[in-house]
Amino acid sequence: MTDSSPNAGLSPLQKGLLLVAAIALAVSLFLLRNGGSLESPLDQLARRSLPPEVALTNGRPTVLEFYADWCEVCREMAPAMLEMERQHGSALDVVLVNIDNPRWLDLTDRYDVTGIPQLNLFAADGSMRGRSLGGRKADELNAIASSLLDGSPLPVLAGIGSSSPMPEAAAFDATGPRSHA
Template identity: 60%
Template sequence: MSGSAAPTSLSTVQKVLLLASALVLAALLFLLRGGLTSESPMDQLARRSPLPEEALANHRPTLIEFYADWCEVCREMAPAMLANEQRYRDQLNVVLVNVDNPRWQDLIDRYDVNGIPQLNLFDAEGQPRGRSLGRRSQKELEALSEALIDNSPLPQLAGIGDTTPLTPETVATPAPSGVGPRSHG
Protein backbone atom coordinates (compact mmCIF):
# COMPACT_ATOMS: atom_id res chain seq x y z
CA MET A 1 0.00 0.00 0.00
CA SER A 2 2.78 2.41 0.68
CA GLY A 3 3.98 1.94 -2.93
CA SER A 4 0.70 3.16 -4.43
CA ALA A 5 0.40 6.20 -2.13
CA ALA A 6 3.61 7.83 -3.35
CA PRO A 7 2.60 8.24 -7.04
CA THR A 8 -0.77 9.73 -6.06
CA SER A 9 0.91 12.15 -3.68
CA LEU A 10 3.48 13.14 -6.29
CA SER A 11 0.76 13.65 -8.88
CA THR A 12 -1.15 15.95 -6.53
CA VAL A 13 1.99 17.98 -5.81
CA GLN A 14 2.65 18.28 -9.55
CA LYS A 15 -0.90 19.46 -10.16
CA VAL A 16 -0.66 22.07 -7.40
CA LEU A 17 2.71 23.33 -8.74
CA LEU A 18 1.35 23.47 -12.27
CA LEU A 19 -1.71 25.38 -11.13
CA ALA A 20 0.40 27.81 -9.07
CA SER A 21 2.74 28.38 -12.03
CA ALA A 22 -0.21 29.05 -14.33
CA LEU A 23 -1.68 31.57 -11.88
CA VAL A 24 1.66 33.37 -11.48
CA LEU A 25 2.12 33.55 -15.27
CA ALA A 26 -1.45 34.79 -15.76
CA ALA A 27 -0.97 37.50 -13.11
CA LEU A 28 2.35 38.55 -14.67
CA LEU A 29 0.80 38.75 -18.13
CA PHE A 30 -2.13 40.75 -16.74
CA LEU A 31 0.24 43.27 -15.11
CA LEU A 32 2.48 43.54 -18.18
CA ARG A 33 -0.51 44.36 -20.37
CA GLY A 34 -1.54 47.28 -18.15
CA GLY A 35 -3.70 45.56 -15.56
CA LEU A 36 -7.24 46.86 -15.48
CA THR A 37 -6.24 50.06 -17.27
CA SER A 38 -4.96 48.83 -20.61
CA GLU A 39 -5.17 52.26 -22.20
CA SER A 40 -2.81 52.93 -25.04
CA PRO A 41 -0.08 55.54 -24.45
CA MET A 42 -2.02 57.96 -26.67
CA ASP A 43 -5.19 57.47 -24.63
CA GLN A 44 -3.24 58.00 -21.40
CA LEU A 45 -1.76 61.24 -22.73
CA ALA A 46 -5.09 62.51 -24.01
CA ARG A 47 -6.80 61.73 -20.71
CA ARG A 48 -4.15 63.58 -18.66
CA SER A 49 -3.77 66.46 -21.10
CA PRO A 50 -4.56 69.91 -19.75
CA LEU A 51 -6.73 72.21 -21.85
CA PRO A 52 -4.62 74.23 -24.30
CA GLU A 53 -5.70 77.61 -22.92
CA GLU A 54 -4.86 76.53 -19.36
CA ALA A 55 -1.47 75.19 -20.38
CA LEU A 56 -0.55 78.35 -22.28
CA ALA A 57 -1.42 80.50 -19.24
CA ASN A 58 0.27 78.57 -16.39
CA HIS A 59 3.81 79.94 -16.87
CA ARG A 60 5.34 76.67 -18.01
CA PRO A 61 6.56 75.90 -21.53
CA THR A 62 4.03 73.96 -23.56
CA LEU A 63 4.20 71.34 -26.28
CA ILE A 64 0.90 70.85 -28.13
CA GLU A 65 0.61 67.75 -30.30
CA PHE A 66 -2.05 67.77 -33.00
CA TYR A 67 -2.88 64.11 -33.67
CA ALA A 68 -5.60 61.71 -34.77
CA ASP A 69 -6.51 58.27 -33.44
CA TRP A 70 -6.18 56.78 -36.92
CA CYS A 71 -2.69 58.26 -37.50
CA GLU A 72 -0.20 55.40 -37.43
CA VAL A 73 2.80 57.71 -36.92
CA CYS A 74 0.99 59.39 -33.99
CA ARG A 75 0.36 55.98 -32.40
CA GLU A 76 3.99 54.92 -32.97
CA MET A 77 5.26 58.15 -31.40
CA ALA A 78 2.88 57.96 -28.41
CA PRO A 79 5.10 55.84 -26.11
CA ALA A 80 7.95 58.34 -26.53
CA MET A 81 5.53 61.24 -25.95
CA LEU A 82 4.21 59.53 -22.81
CA ALA A 83 7.74 58.96 -21.49
CA ASN A 84 8.55 62.61 -22.26
CA GLU A 85 5.42 63.82 -20.47
CA GLN A 86 6.25 61.71 -17.42
CA ARG A 87 9.90 62.83 -17.34
CA TYR A 88 9.14 66.57 -17.58
CA ARG A 89 5.72 66.56 -15.89
CA ASP A 90 6.58 69.33 -13.38
CA GLN A 91 8.40 71.53 -15.92
CA LEU A 92 6.50 71.23 -19.19
CA ASN A 93 2.88 71.01 -20.32
CA VAL A 94 2.16 68.27 -22.86
CA VAL A 95 -1.20 68.86 -24.54
CA LEU A 96 -2.88 66.58 -27.06
CA VAL A 97 -5.40 67.99 -29.52
CA ASN A 98 -7.34 65.53 -31.66
CA VAL A 99 -7.82 67.02 -35.13
CA ASP A 100 -10.99 64.98 -35.61
CA ASN A 101 -12.72 66.65 -32.68
CA PRO A 102 -14.72 69.69 -33.95
CA ARG A 103 -14.17 71.31 -30.54
CA TRP A 104 -10.58 72.11 -31.59
CA GLN A 105 -11.26 73.52 -35.07
CA ASP A 106 -10.32 77.05 -33.97
CA LEU A 107 -6.90 75.83 -32.75
CA ILE A 108 -6.37 73.78 -35.90
CA ASP A 109 -7.05 76.89 -37.99
CA ARG A 110 -5.04 79.23 -35.73
CA TYR A 111 -1.93 77.02 -35.87
CA ASP A 112 -2.35 76.12 -39.55
CA VAL A 113 -2.41 72.37 -38.97
CA ASN A 114 -2.34 70.63 -42.33
CA GLY A 115 -0.36 67.51 -41.40
CA ILE A 116 0.00 65.29 -38.36
CA PRO A 117 1.65 64.74 -36.05
CA GLN A 118 2.34 68.43 -35.63
CA LEU A 119 3.98 69.73 -32.47
CA ASN A 120 3.56 73.41 -31.64
CA LEU A 121 6.12 74.68 -29.16
CA PHE A 122 5.52 77.56 -26.74
CA ASP A 123 7.62 79.35 -24.14
CA ALA A 124 6.59 79.79 -20.51
CA GLU A 125 4.63 82.94 -21.40
CA GLY A 126 2.56 81.08 -24.02
CA GLN A 127 4.38 82.67 -26.96
CA PRO A 128 5.05 80.48 -30.03
CA ARG A 129 8.66 79.27 -30.34
CA GLY A 130 8.32 76.92 -33.31
CA ARG A 131 6.69 73.83 -34.64
CA SER A 132 7.66 70.34 -35.66
CA LEU A 133 6.11 68.24 -38.38
CA GLY A 134 6.31 64.47 -38.52
CA ARG A 135 7.66 61.66 -36.38
CA ARG A 136 9.98 62.49 -33.47
CA SER A 137 12.15 60.01 -31.59
CA GLN A 138 12.44 59.93 -27.81
CA LYS A 139 15.81 61.68 -28.04
CA GLU A 140 14.41 64.42 -30.30
CA LEU A 141 11.43 64.97 -28.00
CA GLU A 142 13.79 65.29 -25.04
CA ALA A 143 15.94 67.82 -26.94
CA LEU A 144 12.87 69.89 -27.84
CA SER A 145 11.53 69.73 -24.27
CA GLU A 146 14.86 70.70 -22.73
CA ALA A 147 15.20 73.65 -25.13
CA LEU A 148 11.73 74.86 -24.14
CA ILE A 149 12.40 74.39 -20.42
CA ASP A 150 15.82 76.12 -20.60
CA ASN A 151 14.48 78.78 -22.98
CA SER A 152 17.39 77.99 -25.29
CA PRO A 153 17.37 77.76 -29.12
CA LEU A 154 15.41 74.87 -30.56
CA PRO A 155 17.54 71.99 -31.83
CA GLN A 156 18.30 71.90 -35.53
CA LEU A 157 16.19 68.92 -36.65
CA ALA A 158 14.57 68.23 -40.00
CA GLY A 159 10.96 69.43 -39.94
CA ILE A 160 11.53 72.00 -37.18
CA GLY A 161 10.81 75.60 -37.96
CA ASP A 162 10.73 78.80 -36.00
CA THR A 163 7.48 80.66 -36.01
CA THR A 164 7.68 84.25 -37.07
CA PRO A 165 5.01 86.80 -36.32
CA LEU A 166 3.15 88.27 -39.24
CA THR A 167 3.97 91.91 -39.81
CA PRO A 168 1.83 94.34 -41.78
CA GLU A 169 4.45 94.23 -44.56
CA THR A 170 4.26 90.42 -44.74
CA VAL A 171 0.49 90.40 -44.87
CA ALA A 172 0.38 93.12 -47.53
CA THR A 173 2.80 91.30 -49.86
CA PRO A 174 0.74 89.38 -52.41
CA ALA A 175 1.81 85.87 -53.39
CA PRO A 176 2.91 85.38 -56.99
CA SER A 177 0.09 84.39 -59.31
CA GLY A 178 -0.76 80.70 -59.15
CA VAL A 179 1.13 80.11 -55.90
CA GLY A 180 -0.88 78.91 -52.93
CA PRO A 181 -0.26 76.99 -49.72
CA ARG A 182 -0.64 73.64 -51.50
CA SER A 183 0.89 74.52 -54.87
CA HIS A 184 4.46 73.60 -53.82
CA GLY A 185 5.56 76.46 -56.04
Protein backbone atom coordinates in the same frame (compact mmCIF):
# COMPACT_ATOMS: atom_id res chain seq x y z
CA MET B 1 -14.19 11.52 -41.36
CA THR B 2 -11.68 12.34 -38.62
CA ASP B 3 -11.23 15.76 -37.05
CA SER B 4 -7.62 16.88 -37.60
CA SER B 5 -7.91 20.29 -35.87
CA PRO B 6 -5.41 21.04 -33.07
CA ASN B 7 -8.24 20.88 -30.50
CA ALA B 8 -9.62 17.52 -31.71
CA GLY B 9 -8.60 15.44 -28.69
CA LEU B 10 -9.26 18.09 -26.03
CA SER B 11 -12.04 17.93 -23.52
CA PRO B 12 -14.36 20.92 -23.06
CA LEU B 13 -12.50 21.72 -19.81
CA GLN B 14 -9.15 21.74 -21.59
CA LYS B 15 -10.55 23.95 -24.36
CA GLY B 16 -11.89 26.36 -21.74
CA LEU B 17 -8.52 26.47 -19.96
CA LEU B 18 -6.74 27.17 -23.25
CA LEU B 19 -9.16 30.01 -23.98
CA VAL B 20 -8.61 31.52 -20.50
CA ALA B 21 -4.82 31.20 -20.90
CA ALA B 22 -4.94 32.88 -24.33
CA ILE B 23 -7.03 35.77 -23.00
CA ALA B 24 -4.73 36.19 -19.98
CA LEU B 25 -1.68 36.24 -22.25
CA ALA B 26 -3.27 38.84 -24.55
CA VAL B 27 -4.20 41.10 -21.61
CA SER B 28 -0.71 40.70 -20.09
CA LEU B 29 0.97 41.66 -23.36
CA PHE B 30 -1.34 44.68 -23.75
CA LEU B 31 -0.61 45.85 -20.19
CA LEU B 32 3.12 45.29 -20.62
CA ARG B 33 3.12 47.28 -23.85
CA ASN B 34 1.11 50.13 -22.30
CA GLY B 35 3.05 50.51 -19.07
CA GLY B 36 0.51 48.64 -16.94
CA SER B 37 -2.46 50.70 -18.09
CA LEU B 38 -5.55 49.47 -19.88
CA GLU B 39 -5.43 52.68 -21.92
CA SER B 40 -3.09 53.17 -24.85
CA PRO B 41 -0.33 55.77 -24.36
CA LEU B 42 -2.16 58.11 -26.76
CA ASP B 43 -5.38 57.80 -24.73
CA GLN B 44 -3.47 58.37 -21.47
CA LEU B 45 -1.90 61.56 -22.82
CA ALA B 46 -5.17 62.85 -24.23
CA ARG B 47 -7.03 62.17 -20.98
CA ARG B 48 -4.40 63.94 -18.86
CA SER B 49 -4.01 66.97 -21.14
CA LEU B 50 -4.79 70.42 -19.87
CA PRO B 51 -7.00 72.58 -22.05
CA PRO B 52 -4.69 74.47 -24.46
CA GLU B 53 -5.78 77.88 -23.16
CA VAL B 54 -4.78 76.86 -19.61
CA ALA B 55 -1.44 75.39 -20.65
CA LEU B 56 -0.49 78.45 -22.68
CA THR B 57 -1.16 80.84 -19.79
CA ASN B 58 0.11 78.96 -16.73
CA GLY B 59 3.77 80.03 -16.96
CA ARG B 60 5.13 76.66 -18.09
CA PRO B 61 6.56 75.72 -21.50
CA THR B 62 4.12 73.69 -23.58
CA VAL B 63 4.29 71.03 -26.26
CA LEU B 64 0.98 71.10 -28.12
CA GLU B 65 0.50 67.96 -30.24
CA PHE B 66 -2.07 67.86 -33.02
CA TYR B 67 -2.99 64.21 -33.56
CA ALA B 68 -5.76 61.82 -34.60
CA ASP B 69 -6.72 58.43 -33.20
CA TRP B 70 -6.34 56.87 -36.66
CA CYS B 71 -2.82 58.29 -37.18
CA GLU B 72 -0.33 55.42 -37.07
CA VAL B 73 2.68 57.74 -36.61
CA CYS B 74 0.89 59.45 -33.70
CA ARG B 75 0.30 56.06 -32.03
CA GLU B 76 3.93 55.03 -32.63
CA MET B 77 5.21 58.27 -31.11
CA ALA B 78 2.82 58.18 -28.12
CA PRO B 79 4.98 56.03 -25.78
CA ALA B 80 7.89 58.46 -26.20
CA MET B 81 5.54 61.43 -25.68
CA LEU B 82 4.15 59.77 -22.56
CA GLU B 83 7.66 59.19 -21.23
CA MET B 84 8.59 62.82 -21.93
CA GLU B 85 5.45 63.92 -20.08
CA ARG B 86 6.29 61.66 -17.12
CA GLN B 87 9.89 62.86 -17.03
CA HIS B 88 9.21 66.60 -17.37
CA GLY B 89 5.52 66.84 -16.41
CA SER B 90 6.13 68.92 -13.31
CA ALA B 91 7.74 71.68 -15.40
CA LEU B 92 6.39 71.15 -18.93
CA ASP B 93 2.83 70.85 -20.22
CA VAL B 94 2.12 68.20 -22.87
CA VAL B 95 -1.24 68.92 -24.48
CA LEU B 96 -2.96 66.80 -27.12
CA VAL B 97 -5.48 68.23 -29.56
CA ASN B 98 -7.46 65.75 -31.66
CA ILE B 99 -7.90 67.25 -35.13
CA ASP B 100 -11.07 65.19 -35.66
CA ASN B 101 -12.83 66.98 -32.81
CA PRO B 102 -14.71 70.02 -34.21
CA ARG B 103 -14.10 71.75 -30.87
CA TRP B 104 -10.48 72.34 -31.95
CA LEU B 105 -11.13 73.61 -35.49
CA ASP B 106 -10.10 77.13 -34.48
CA LEU B 107 -6.73 75.85 -33.19
CA THR B 108 -6.03 73.74 -36.27
CA ASP B 109 -6.74 76.82 -38.40
CA ARG B 110 -4.77 79.20 -36.18
CA TYR B 111 -1.68 76.97 -36.19
CA ASP B 112 -1.99 75.95 -39.85
CA VAL B 113 -2.11 72.21 -39.18
CA THR B 114 -1.52 70.55 -42.53
CA GLY B 115 -0.15 67.21 -41.34
CA ILE B 116 0.05 65.14 -38.19
CA PRO B 117 1.62 64.67 -35.82
CA GLN B 118 2.42 68.34 -35.52
CA LEU B 119 4.05 69.63 -32.36
CA ASN B 120 3.78 73.33 -31.64
CA LEU B 121 6.41 74.41 -29.14
CA PHE B 122 5.73 77.26 -26.74
CA ALA B 123 7.87 79.13 -24.23
CA ALA B 124 6.73 79.61 -20.64
CA ASP B 125 5.21 82.97 -21.58
CA GLY B 126 2.97 81.32 -24.19
CA SER B 127 4.92 82.60 -27.20
CA MET B 128 5.45 80.10 -29.98
CA ARG B 129 9.09 79.03 -30.29
CA GLY B 130 8.75 76.61 -33.19
CA ARG B 131 6.98 73.70 -34.75
CA SER B 132 7.84 70.08 -35.48
CA LEU B 133 6.21 68.07 -38.25
CA GLY B 134 6.19 64.28 -38.30
CA GLY B 135 7.10 61.58 -35.83
CA ARG B 136 9.83 62.06 -33.25
CA LYS B 137 11.95 59.56 -31.35
CA ALA B 138 12.38 59.70 -27.57
CA ASP B 139 15.82 61.34 -27.72
CA GLU B 140 14.51 64.05 -30.06
CA LEU B 141 11.53 64.73 -27.80
CA ASN B 142 13.82 64.98 -24.78
CA ALA B 143 16.07 67.44 -26.63
CA ILE B 144 13.01 69.53 -27.53
CA ALA B 145 11.77 69.42 -23.91
CA SER B 146 15.20 70.39 -22.56
CA SER B 147 15.47 73.40 -24.88
CA LEU B 148 11.97 74.56 -23.94
CA LEU B 149 12.72 74.17 -20.25
CA ASP B 150 16.06 75.98 -20.23
CA GLY B 151 15.22 78.52 -22.94
CA SER B 152 18.07 77.39 -25.20
CA PRO B 153 17.71 77.25 -28.99
CA LEU B 154 15.59 74.42 -30.33
CA PRO B 155 17.56 71.41 -31.53
CA VAL B 156 18.42 71.26 -35.20
CA LEU B 157 16.26 68.41 -36.49
CA ALA B 158 14.68 67.76 -39.87
CA GLY B 159 11.14 69.18 -39.89
CA ILE B 160 11.65 71.56 -36.98
CA GLY B 161 12.22 75.26 -36.97
CA SER B 162 11.36 78.56 -35.53
CA SER B 163 8.31 80.36 -36.72
CA SER B 164 7.19 83.94 -36.69
CA PRO B 165 3.64 85.21 -36.66
CA MET B 166 2.67 86.91 -39.90
CA PRO B 167 1.85 90.58 -39.28
CA GLU B 168 -1.68 91.64 -40.13
CA ALA B 169 -0.43 94.11 -42.77
CA ALA B 170 1.36 91.31 -44.63
CA ALA B 171 -1.82 89.30 -45.02
CA PHE B 172 -3.19 88.50 -48.48
CA ASP B 173 -3.23 91.53 -50.74
CA ALA B 174 -6.06 91.35 -53.28
CA THR B 175 -4.37 93.88 -55.56
CA GLY B 176 -1.43 91.59 -56.36
CA PRO B 177 -0.58 90.38 -59.87
CA ARG B 178 -2.76 87.27 -59.54
CA SER B 179 -5.79 88.93 -58.01
CA HIS B 180 -7.63 89.42 -61.34
CA ALA B 181 -8.88 92.70 -59.93
